[in-house]
Amino acid sequence: MGSIATNVAELDASKFNITRSTNLRDVPLPGSPEELSHSYCTDHMVTVRWTVNNGWETPEVKPYQNLSVPPTASCLHYATECFEGMKVYRGYDGKLRLFRPDLNGQRLNTSSQRSSLPGFKADEVKKLVAKLMEIDGPRWLPRDRPGSFLYIRPTVIGNGPHLGVQVPKEALLFIIAVPWPDFTKMKKEGETVSKGLKLFASSPDSIRAWPGGFGWAKLGANYGPSLQSHGKAQAMGFDQILWLFGEDRQVTEAGASNFFIIWHNADTGRLELVTAPLESQLILPGVTRRSVLELARERLSENFVGKLAPLQVVERTLTISEIEKAAQEGRIVESFVSGTAYFITPVAMIRNNDQDISTLGKDGEPAGYAAQIKSWLEAIMYGKEEHDWAYPVEEEQ
Amino acid sequence: MKTFQQLTRRKALAGLATSRLTSHSFAVHRSWQRNFGVTAAVASQQLADLDVSKLSVTKTTTPKELTPNKDLVFGKTFTDHMLTVEWTATDGWHSPQIIPYQNLSLDPSTCVFHYAFECFEGMKAYKDKNGGIRLFRPNKNMERLNKSSARIALPTFDGEALTRLIGEFVKLDERFIPDARGYSLYLRPTMIGTQKTLGVGPPGSAMLFVIASPVGPYYPTGFKAISLEATDYAVRAWPGGVGDKKLGANYAPCILPQLQAASRGFQQNLWLFGEEEYVTEVGTMNLFLAIKNKETGQKELITAPLDGTILEGVTRDSVLALARERLAPQGWEISERKIRMADVAQAAQEGRLIEVFGAGTAAIVSPVRNISYRGQMVDCGLKQDEEAGEIALQMKSWIEAIQYGDEQHAWSIKI
Numbered sequence: 008m009g010s011i012a013t014n015v016a017e018l019d020a021s022k023f024n025i026t027r028s029t030n031l032r033d034v035p036l037p038g039s040p041e042e043l044s045h046s047y048c049t050d051h052m053v054t055v056r057w058t059v060n061n062g063w064e065t066p067e068v069k070p071y072q073n074l075s076v077p078p079t080a081s082c083l084h085y086a087t088e089c090f091e092g093m094k095v096y097r098g099y100d101g102k103l104r105l106f107r108p109d110l111n112g113q114r115l116n117t118s119s120q121r122s123s124l125p126g127f128k129a130d131e132v133k134k135l136v137a138k139l140m141e142i143d144g145p146r147w148l149p150r151d152r153p154g155s156f157l158y159i160r161p162t163v164i165g166n167g168p169h170l171g172v173q174v175p176k177e178a179l180l181f182i183i184a185v186p187w188p189d190f191t192k193m194k195k196e197g198e199t200v201s202k203g204l205k206l207f208a209s210s211p212d213s214i215r216a217w218p219g220g221f222g223w224a225k226l227g228a229n230y231g232p233s234l235q236s237h238g239k240a241q242a243m244g245f246d247q248i249l250w251l252f253g254e255d256r257q258v259t260e261a262g263a264s265n266f267f268i269i270w271h272n273a274d275t276g277r278l279e280l281v282t283a284p285l286e287s288q289l290i291l292p293g294v295t296r297r298s299v300l301e302l303a304r305e306r307l308s309e310n311f312v313g314k315l316a317p318l319q320v321v322e323r324t325l326t327i328s329e330i331e332k333a334a335q336e337g338r339i340v341e342s343f344v345s346g347t348a349y350f351i352t353p354v355a356m357i358r359n360n361d362q363d364i365s366t367l368g369k370d371g372e373p374a375g376y377a378a379q380i381k382s383w384l385e386a387i388m389y390g391k392e393e394h395d396w397a398y399p400v401e402e403e404q
Numbered sequence: 405m406k407t408f409q410q411l412t413r414r415k416a417l418a419g420l421a422t423s424r425l426t427s428h429s430f431a432v433h434r435s436w437q438r439n440f441g442v443t444a445a446v447a448s449q450q451l452a453d454l455d456v457s458k459l460s461v462t463k464t465t466t467p468k469e470l471t472p473n474k475d476l477v478f479g480k481t482f483t484d485h486m487l488t489v490e491w492t493a494t495d496g497w498h499s500p501q502i503i504p505y506q507n508l509s510l511d512p513s514t515c516v517f518h519y520a521f522e523c524f525e526g527m528k529a530y531k532d533k534n535g536g537i538r539l540f541r542p543n544k545n546m547e548r549l550n551k552s553s554a555r556i557a558l559p560t561f562d563g564e565a566l567t568r569l570i571g572e573f574v575k576l577d578e579r580f581i582p583d584a585r586g587y588s589l590y591l592r593p594t595m596i597g598t599q600k601t602l603g604v605g606p607p608g609s610a611m612l613f614v615i616a617s618p619v620g621p622y623y624p625t626g627f628k629a630i631s632l633e634a635t636d637y638a639v640r641a642w643p644g645g646v647g648d649k650k651l652g653a654n655y656a657p658c659i660l661p662q663l664q665a666a667s668r669g670f671q672q673n674l675w676l677f678g679e680e681e682y683v684t685e686v687g688t689m690n691l692f693l694a695i696k697n698k699e700t701g702q703k704e705l706i707t708a709p710l711d712g713t714i715l716e717g718v719t720r721d722s723v724l725a726l727a728r729e730r731l732a733p734q735g736w737e738i739s740e741r742k743i744r745m746a747d748v749a750q751a752a753q754e755g756r757l758i759e760v761f762g763a764g765t766a767a768i769v770s771p772v773r774n775i776s777y778r779g780q781m782v783d784c785g786l787k788q789d790e791e792a793g794e795i796a797l798q799m800k801s802w803i804e805a806i807q808y809g810d811e812q813h814a815w816s817i818k819i
Contacts, residue, residue: 045603046513073509074517078486078615079479083508083596086520086652087659123659160602164517165656170479170592170617172655172688174663183512185602214644219637221657227520228653230604231597232646234519234557238606263604 015062018055018127018180020134025142027051028070034147035186037155042186049143049157053135053182057125059174066135068142071183080166081175087165088227089118091132092347093294094156095140095184095400097148098390103140103400106388108133110294111161118224119163123174132161133398139182140400147186154389158187158348187348202367203355204344206249206261207240208327215250215260216289222259223288230263237262247344249327249357252289256327259289261354264346265296268330268366269318269376271338278318278340280307280376281325295345295384298396302383307376315376327359334364342366343377351381451496454489454565459572464504473582476620478590478766483577487569487614490598491559494608500569502576505615511600521597521607522652523552526765527718528588529574529616529819531581532809537574537819540807542567544718549593552649557606558595566593570614571819577616585808586621590766622767627791629773629784630762632686633670634745635661640675640685641713648712655688662687672762674745674775677713681745684708689762689770690720693748694785694795696756702737703758705795709740719763719803722815726802731795745777752782759793760784768803769796 028050035041048071055066081087091111096104112132120126136159148155161182165175209215213236215229216222222229236248247262258266260283267282280303283290304320311317333339342354353373357364368374386392464484471481486505490498515521525545530538546563554560570591574581581589593614597607638661640654641647647654658673665673672687685691685708693706705727708714727738751757762770771792775782786793792800805811809818 044601046511046600048513052512071512073511075507075509077507078505078594078613079482080508081656082517082652083522084524084592084594084652085655085659086522087656088517088520090518121660122656123663158602160513160518162512162517170590170615172659172662174659181512185513212644214642217639217642217645219639220642226653226657227518228657230519231521231556232651232653234604234606235555237604238557 015060016064018063018131020066020131020138022065023138024065024067026067026069030070031146034149038188042188045185045187047185049139049147049184051139051143053139055135055180057178057180059176063125063127066138068138074179074181076166077168079168079170080164082164082166082227084170085165085172086226086228087122087124087175087178088163089115089122089124089225090160090162090227091115091225093136093159093161094187094347094388095136095144095148095159096156096388097150097153099153100390101150101153102390103144103148103402104388104390105133105136105140105398105400107294107298107396108136108398110297114225114292114294115161115163118226121221121224122165122226122228124163124165124178127180135182136161137398137400139184141402143184144400144402147184155189156187156388157184159184201355202371203342203353203373204246204261205244206247206354206357207243207245208249208256208357208359209236209251214252216252218288220288223285223291225291245358251327257283257289257324258327258330259283260291261344263291264344264349264352265290265293266342266344266354267299268325268333268342269340269374270333271340273329273333273336273338278316279321280318281321281323284322284324287324293346295347295351298384299345299351299380302380306383307379312379313375315374315379318376327357330357330366331359331362331364334366337369339366340368341374341376343373351377351384353377452498454497454500454561454569456500456565456568456572458499459502459569460499461502461576462504463576466504470580471618473584473587473620476582476587476618478619479617481617483580483589483616483618485573485577486616487573489569489612491610491612492608497559497561502573508611508613510598513600513602514597515599515601515607516596518602519597519604520651520653521556521558521610522595523549523556523558523650524592524594524652525549525650527591527593528619528765528807529581529591530588530807530809531583534809535583536809537578537581538807538809539567539570539817539819541718541722541815542570542817544721545593548650548716548718549595552651553595555646555649556651556653558597558610561612566612567817573614574616574819580616580618582618582620585804588619588807590617590619591615592617622770627771627796629771629786629791630671631669631773632672632674632775633665633668634676634681634775634777635665635673636676636681637661638673639677640673642677643712645713648710648714648716650715654715658688668776670776676745680742682708682742683745683748684713685715686762686770686772689764689767690715690717691760691762692723692795693743693760694758694793695748695751696758698751698754698756703735704737704739705731706739706741706743708742711742717764719765719768722803723763723769723799726799730802748775749777749780749782752784757783757785759786759795761793761796763799768800771796
C-alpha cells in the first residue's frame with residue numbers, strides 16, 4: 008500500500024509561506040464557555056495543498072479562517088478524511104513540548120493512505136505542528152500557566168471539483184490548535200468525586216470494527232457511525248461504550264480510548280496488566296496506549312513502586328466474561344482507559360447485559376497504577392523528567 | 405457570491421459566550437432525543453420541517469456554456485445552481501435556497517471534516533420524448549436518505565418536500581438535461597454536519613445540499629463486461645455496522661482495495677463476507693446471479709438479502725420487482741438469499757451459471773465476464789463475443805423504458 012503518486016513534490020516542512028494574523032483573538036480562560044466549545048481555535052493554522060499532478064505544495068501558516076471547498080469535495084461525500092489528536096504542553100520549566108509527535112505523524116500517514124489520500128514523510132508533520140506552536144504557543148499557552156496544554160488536530164481531507172468514488176485528485180492537510188477543557192481541574196467544591204468512568208458494553212447489533220476493515224486507522228469513518236451507540240449509553244447515564252467484538256464478546260476499545268485491566272490471573276494468580284492486541288487490527292494503536300505499555304514494562308514489571316506490586320504486561324484478546332468472572336472472584340485490582348483527549352482515566356464499572364461489573368479494586372478504590380503511570384507521563388510532558396519522548400518546540404520571542 | 409457561514413470569527417466570538425453556547429448544549433440534548441427517542445418531553449417546541457413555500461431563488465449572473473453530449477464525463481461538469489437548506493437543532497429546517505453553484509465556506513473544525521457526519525443519494529432526472537422531465541422512484545431515495553441521516557445523527561426531513569424542491573431546482577436548470585436516450589441529469593443530494601466542534605457529539609447544525617451533473621450513458625459504445633476480483637482480504641460491511649446505509653463512511657475505505665484489484669487487472673471488487681464467503685456486493689453496486697439448479701434445472705435469479713450489510717439499492721429493488729412481475733411467469737425463481745462464492749464457482753464449472761451483473765443508478769446494469777477466485781477464473785456465462793447476458797439486457801431496456809417515460813409506470817414521476 009505504497010504512496011499513490013510518485014515523482015511529485017514530497018511534503019517538505021523546511022520552508023513556509025507565513026501570513027500573520029492582524030486580528031489576534033482573546034485567549035479564553037480555563038473553564039470558559041469558549042474553551043468548552045472545543046472549537047475556539049488559536050490565531051493561526053497550517054495548510055498544505057496536494058494535487059495529483061504536483062504533489063505537496065509549500066506549507067502555509069495563515070490566520071485561522073474558513074476553508075473554501077467545492078460541493079463535490081470527496082470528504083463531504085465519501086469520507087476521504089483522517090486525523091490525529093495530539094497536545095502541546097507548557098512545561099514547569101517554561102518550555103513547550105510535544106509528546107511523541109513522530110508516532111502521530113506515522114499514524115496520520117498510515118491513515119491517509121488507508122483512506123486513499125496521499126502519503127508523506129511522517130517526520131514532516133511534527134515540524135509543521137512545531138511551526139504553528141512556535142507562533143501561537145507564546146500567547147495561547149502563557150509561560151505563567153505551566154501545566155496547561157492545547158489540543159492539536161492535524162487533518163487530511165480529500166478535496167477536488169469532481170464527483171466519483173475514486174482516489175482524490177486534490178487533498179488538503181491542515182493543522183489547527185484549540186484550548187481543551189482539563190476536566191481534572193474543574194471539580195467544583197463539594198462535588199462528589201467519581202471513582203471512575205461507567206462503561207456500557209455494546210450489544211451484538213452494534214460493532215465498531217471488523218477484521219479486514221479499518222478500525223486500526225484514525226479515519227473519520229470510524230467516528231460518526233459510533234455515535235448512535237454512544238448516545239444511547241450516555242442517555243442511560245454512562246460515560247462511554249465498551250466496544251465488544253465477536254461471539255466470545257472480546258473487549259476491544261472504550262469509546263475512542265484504549266481499555267486496560269489489572270487483575271490477578273485466573274490460573275497463576277500472578278498480577279497482570281492486560282489490554283487488547285494490535286494484531287487483530289480491530290483497535291486503534293493509541294500513542295498513549297503504547298506509552299502506558301512501555302512505561303509499565305520498564306518501571307512496573309520487576310520491583311515495587313511504593314505500595315504498587317510488580318505486574319506483567321500482557322497484550323492479548325480478553326473477553327467480557329473473563330472480566331465478569333474476575334470481578335466475581337475478587338481478582339480485579341484496577342481498570343482504566345487511555346487516550347490523548349481525555350488522557351488516563353480509571354474505570355469504575357461496566358454494565359454488560361443488565362449485569363453491573365465493578366472494576367475497582369477490593370476496597371472499592373482504584374489501586375493507584377493508573378495514577379502512577381499518569382504522573383510519570385505528565386512528568387515527561389511537562390518537563391519534570393528529561394525524556395526522549397518529549398519534543399521541544401522553540402518559540403518566537 | 406454569498407458564503408454559507410457568514411459569521412466572521414469576530415462575530416462568533418461576540419455571540420459565543422451567550423446564545424451560541426447555551427443553544428449548543430441544549431442542541432446536544434435535543435438531538436439525542438431526536439435520534440434515540442430516549443424521552444418524549446419536547447412536544448411543546450415544534451421544529452420547522454422542510455418548507456417548499458419558503459424557497460428563495462438567486463439566479464446566476466454567469467450562466468455556463470453547455471458541454472456537448474459526447475464530452476460529458478460523470479461528475480465533471482455541474483449545472484448553474486445548487487439547492488441548499490440549513491438545519492439547526494434549535495430551529496429545525498431553515499428556508500430552502502437555490503443559489504449559484506459555488507464553494508462551501510466551512511470552519512476547519514466543522515465536524516464533517518473529522519468524524520464523517522455525512523450521507524448522500526444518487527438519482528437522476530430524465531427528459532422524455534415529449535420534453536417532459538421525469539424522476540425515477542424519488543420516494544425511494546428520500547426514504548433511504550432519511551434512514552442514512554438518522555443513523556449518522558443528522559436530521560431527518562419531509563421526503564416529499566425535498567422531492568418538490570429538487571423538482572424546482574431541476575426545472576430551473578432544465579437546459580442542462582441532455583435530450584437523448586441514455587443521457588440524464590445526475591442528482592446528488594448530500595447531508596453534512598456543520599457544527600464547529602472537535603468534540604465527538606451529535607451535530608447541532610447540518611446542511612442539506614443538492615448538486616446536479618449532466619451525464620451520458622455509462623457504456624457509451626455499448627456494454628463492456630467487467631472482470632471482478634473476489635475480495636476476502638478486506639471487508640466493505642459487517643453485521644452491526646453501517647453497510648446498509650448510504651454513508652460517506654462506507655466509501656473511502658473501499659477505494660484502496662479497488663486500486664489493488666485494478667493493479668491486478670480487475671475493474672471491481674466482489675466483496676465476500678465471512679468464513680462462508682458469501683457473495684455480497686460488487687464495487688458500489690448490488691450483485692445479481694442467474695443460476696440453474698443442479699437437481700431440478702430450475703432457473704433462479706439471486707441477490708443477497710437485506711441483512712444489514714447490503715445497500716438497499718433502488719435499482720436492486722426495481723430489478724427484483726420487474727423480475728417477479730415479468731420473469732417469474734416465464735418460470736424463473738426470484739430469490740433474495742445468501743450464496744457462497746464456492747457455490748457460484750461450482751455452478752460455473754458445471755455450466756449452470758447463466759449470467760452475473762451488478763445493479764446501480766450509474767449504469768443500471770453492469771454485466772460481469774468473470775471473477776477471479778482462489779487463483780482460478782470463474783466464467784460467468786457470457787459467450788466470447790457477448791458483452792451482456794439476456795437478463796441484464798432485458799432489465800436495462802425495461803427500466804429505461806420507464807425512466808424515459810416510454811412506458812407509463814408509477815415509478816416515473818413527472819415534474
